[in-house]
Amino acid sequence: MSSTRLRAKTIILGRNFYNIAGLITNVLINYQLTSTAWNWGATAAFFWLGMCFLCLGWSYFRLPEPKDRSYSELDVLFGLKVPARHFKHTRVDPFQASQGSVIESKANGAEVV
Structure with a gap:
């Protein structure tokens, strides 16, 4: 998942990785199942x-939860480098984000101002 500014580049990289992984998977499956090769x-x-x-x-650990988040809130969370597991419990005010204010409710119990 990417921020809105990097969305197109992330989709391109993801699709390329998917194609390369598909090629590798098809080669590995043939070696694993063929009786003259690995014979697994x-x-x-x-x-x-x-x-x-x-x-x-x-x-x-690495995939954030974007449920009920606007694009501006996601950009603030990415910009402030909030860990992916804390996206769900972090309260964000996108209008105050220019000053770097984020209040984390259940992540670690602390307020970051």
């Missing part, structure tokens, strides 16, 4: 299970 068979699922857990961990 059904145990290849454990490899992909590990990859799913890695992606789940990344998304928990």
Whole structure:
């Protein structure tokens, strides 16, 4: 997820990464399932299970929650480098953000002014 200023560049990078990952995945699956290559068979699922857990961990720590946020609030949160896990609980006043005021309610219990 990106700020509004970087949205187009992020979409381009994401699509390119998706295409490259698709190519790598298709090559790996052929090696894993072919009996003349690695011959992993059904145990290849454990490899992909590990990859799913890695992606789940990344998304928990790095993917912010934009629910009920306006674009201006998201820009303020990105600009003040609020951690992704704290997006949901951070209260933002976008009109006061030029002075750098953000009040975090449940993230760490402190007020940043």
